[in-house]
Amino acid sequence: MYNGLLHAHSGIRYIALALMLIAILQGLIGWLTNKQFGKVHKRIINLNMGVFVAQLVIGITLYIISSKVLFDPAMFKSTLLRFYTLEHPLMMLIASIIVIHYSCKAKANSSYHTHKKLFISHTIALIIIVASIPWPFREQLGAGWF
Template sequence: MYQGLLHLHNVGRWVVIILLLAALIKSISGLAGDKAFTSGDKKVGLFLMIAAHIMLLIGLYQWFAGPWGLQNIQAQGMKTVMQDSVFRFWAVEHIAGMLVGIILITIGRGSAKKNITDKAKHRRSFWFYTIAFILIIATVPWPFREVARPLFPGMGH
């Protein structure tokens, strides 16, 4: 089950990134054209939030049940985990960055429900989604990153 969820989590990242880009484009378009905050804007934000929360649940399962999160901290000790860049990434940095990113997505989505002007909704969404995008992109274990090598064992130094 862990391996299947790992693959689902890997594919799900693209869903979140694509929806996040779509939400950013819609908010930029709304700001640039001084457009109304439409039901389409709300739906993209809702689908983004749902996808991000599903990835969070899958990621939390992996962190607790998989070898790179809690089990690694328990086996190695927090001091050892924090001294190793790969262990630290998986035990702390990835989950913290994604959690903050998902919180920002949720707050950005909540902006659509506020009783504020449409321009303010687009502006708030833009900033929350932009910061979330930067955090998520920075803490994804891309195959070219050193921290991703345990997931892609064929990649040497």
């Protein structure tokens, strides 16, 4: 069960990143061209938010059952344990809250200013996400591409 959830969580991240980039580009184009926030925009935002909620649920489940999560003062001395116990979950929770909050606000508001808010908030969330993903080239974290 753990390996299946871990692979799902790792694989869905690419979908989440792709949707995030689409939402950012859509927000930038809408902001610069003063477009009204319409149905197509809402669909992308809803899909993006849905993927983030799914990632959040899988991530919380992994957090509960993972052997890489340790609640002990010694956790701060280990890069691997500190990352998976504190840094990754906290940063991803913050990014998810930003995405979900501004996506919900965008559904209620349909002015062209919505594009600017979504562009800025999603860009901040993307920076947080990219910084806190355990990429394979971060060798001390021991993660793979999937």
